[in-house]
Amino acid sequence: MKQLKLTAAVLAGLALAFVAFAARAQAPAEKEAAAGKRGDLVLRGDAKCTRCHDEEDSPQVLQIGKTRHGVNADQRTPTCVSCHGESDRHINKPADAKERPKPDRIFKRNNDVTPPEAQSEACLGCHEASARIHWQGSAHDRGRVTCANCHTVHAPRDQVLVKETQAGVCFTCHKEQRAAIFRFSSHPLKSGWMACSDCHAPHGSVAEHNLVRNTVNETCYQCHADKRGPFLWEHPPAREDCTLCHNPHGSNVPQMLQARPPYLCQQCHVAPFHPSTNYSGTNLPPIRPGVTAPGFDKMLGQQCMNCHSKVHGSNHPSGARFTR
């Protein structure tokens, strides 16, 4: 079955490659057509910029022609000055200026020309709807993070918009999370199968921690809908907040648990007999000579969950103790 899936995936990939290459071969180069009609190198009305910022001078700048911002057929496509301003002083350097003044709006971090909110304004003029509706006043906005701090507008592919590379951008500031992906138990983020934005909305949201859904649990249920219930027997902390027991960024305890059972469970359960027993290294294997009655069933394997396996909730009529 695995071999079949593998073969199917490779064949599907090659078929896609063929279709796309064939389509490309038949299509006129839109960039060339646009340039031919208007005399602009990349975008409508950019000639006053590309007069200097040509392929010799600024090949990276012209890469914008390969992005969605370089599609002239889309009437919404901005020009250079839409984002950078008319920049007359930059274009016509004043005679008394030692250095050429910078454009009216630049997007470098902590620069003297354009404050963070003015940088983001340039983008929000077109992009304030949809996921950016919560941007103003969001945690990143208040932290003086700008759009350009994460997005690379002139690059053909923006690192933060590719699932396999996105985390590298987030790790610029979220350094503990970078370390966390190397822990024993983590989500499949290290291999690029998941991205930070599967759970977090970097442009802001109504939820704490900028989560993509209204609550922690609602976010987790996107992929773990089996834990959603409602259950006949609810485990209150599991219903309240998955992160009371789990660390979603990674943990050295199996199952991304915050701490090791039985101690984690015993932080809330102190009842007679085994819930309150002080389990220890006594009788952990290998069994020492003379020990005849090993008593470590709460310390080995799944520990408390050896019996209480339904800690996320049980729908069994006899599941009040989360064992069924």
Added chain:
Amino acid sequence: MGKIDRATRKLSVNPLAAAVALALAAPGAALAEPMLQVPLYRGADMSRYDENNVELGVGFSTESSFKFGEFNGIHDQGGFLIGNLNLRNRLGDDGRYLNAFGYNLGLPSRQLGVEYGKQGGYWISAGYDMLTRYQFSDTLFIHNGLGGSVLTLPAGFAGITAGTSQPPANAAAINPFLRTYEIKQDRDVFRLGGGFNFAPGWDLSVNYRQDDRDGSKLIGAVMGNTGGNPRAAILPYDLNDRTQQVEAVVRWRSKTAQANFSYWYSKYDNDVGSLTWQNPYGIIAGWAGNSGFNTGYGRLGLMPSNDFHQFAATGAWNLAPKQRLTGTFSYSMMRQDDAFLPYTINGPAFPGGPTQTPGTTLTVPNALPRSSLDGKIDNTLLDLAYFTRAWDKVTLRANYHYNKHNNKTPTALYAYVGGDTSNQPPVANDTINSTQLRWNVAESTTENRFKVDGDYEIFRRTLLRGFYEYKHISYEEESEALRSHTTNNLLGAELRRIMSEEFTGTLRYAHDQRTGSDYSLTRAYRATYTTGTTNAVPFPDNVPTLRHFFLADYDKDMIRAIGSITPMERVTIDLRADWYKVKYKGPDCGGPNDQVLAPANIFPAECLGRTQGDGASYTIDGSFVPADGWNAFAFYTYSLFSTDQLSRNINNTAAQQISAARDWSASLKYTDNTVGLGVRYQPDNKKYDVGAQYVFSDGTGKYGLGAASALVPGPLPVPDTQARLHSLQLFAKYRYSKNVALRFNYWFEKYRTDDWAYDNATPTSSNNVLLTGHQSPQYDAHIFGISIAYTNW
């Protein structure tokens, strides 16, 4: 060679096919990058994704390790195919495009997608992602039917005899029947989406996602769990479920206002409702007749099918320049109505109920109060935010958030059959005094939260920020929570200095305090036990000064310091430190509050449960450009998470419950040290580039235990747990021509773990539980990859 069993399937590679693939491999153009790992920094080489490119090649792994291949798919020794493609094409001058991508096509964890559209007009997309989680390759079981929903014992198995020290005393009888069964899960995700701009300022998108999971997972299967007679076995259960999600969003935008209207539907279907297994344990005291080996069976319910609807509307209005009002309203409904399993699989059934097989003499006189739960939880959310930058030096944000979690699930009295081995009480009635009769509880909460956050530029490029948050959560009277409400007050300040482009610094302090209503341990007890029971035994058996940390009062201090320095053009250094301490406390741990029925001297001076928590994360991070063409980075991160807890080892006698001499404590401390180093070189002519990346991660768990005088002999220390990773990646790319490049990768990873929960534990090491015998993973993996990449510029 690690502890993991290597007797797993090998991925066979047909050499001819591989050669043909290479020969055909005009495509493929990845830049040199670490294999199968996300970049650890911004500025990663994106050329793999920039252009039309296809990469094909072969790789080889020297190691069979489920842990190494847990998510990347390289779980077996042998060869594998390397296949990546990225195609981006504009189809004309009218804005149409066709994009396709495929990553890791030669591995079990792969992604494939295609998108077609006209920019500014419409789009459709489809995707298919596959992920296999390789969890355990060395798990051992005695049952037949592994991977199914009914597990039986093999012929000749004589059962685990009654008595103490089972299964250890029966190892010789159990071991011959053990065999390996791998635990892994496949997740196949199919995506379909589309959208179009249907009027100026309006657009609609619809996305569908289907997750299919197949495989098996481990679960603790228990037989008899009351009265001190539990017996359990860790077994695999059949995982075969599907989650479907549809989300439709209509968006509207104008220059001064925007709105989103959405509907999200999620449906979870589980094809396997239960796990049934033959009881391997001989009958013991307290079990009903014939419920043990070999006539008795056990059954547990698996996750019930359910569905979810959410309607949401968000609107935002720029009231004036630099002032914005945003509001969100959403209404969600969770529903679950799977048919109940009967109380027990072991008969005879209650009169008129379903026939259960095989029959035992278990007494089950009470019928289920209803055939299914009809579980309903509705959530109502309202969020309003006002934000302004109307003043030169001041910004201000105010936010109100309301979230009502309304559990409408009907409650009823359920009789309890412990582990398919214990008899029911003869009558299910609220006046009966029996701990085997329980009410289910529908917990509802209401959260009100108000936040205000402002900053002021006290000097040029120096901001002083202050913030305050009030959060009140009320728990309805009939809920299982131990308090009727909690209140958080969080107050903080932050100073941010931007000296220049080269230096910035931030210092932040916040204090969070939670208080709340009287803490009532009997509240949950009264909610779930019968009146007959609570009248007869008015006080629950938990120690009354236990405080659940997620409800307890606390004081929490948090400090953050961030610095970024660029001492010279080619060097950047970032420093970041986060620290917090939280101390849990009362209320009223030194004396009775509403637990008036408990003797006053039962209360110790300090609350039991989690008493303190600490966390820290310190990072130094640098990037360096030593010369043209060179890039290097390095980082070190230290992380700490620790908790202290206090408990009391008791039986059900008052003498023990009031005895401070039976107190014990545990201090759990988890630390991580992570180091990353990377270097890359590419000459001016870009003919080749080479790089290396090394990551070291050392995570240690320490378990400090203390015990008072009555707990003698004192407990032995618990060993540390440890996970230590060395990961080295060497990578190179040689550009053979403008379009063709060769890529080479070598990846060495060494992993060592110590975990007392698994190490040296055989299936028969534990009293009362038949374990799986799997060991904590170790591996030394060498991965080689060579591929050819074609880029169509």
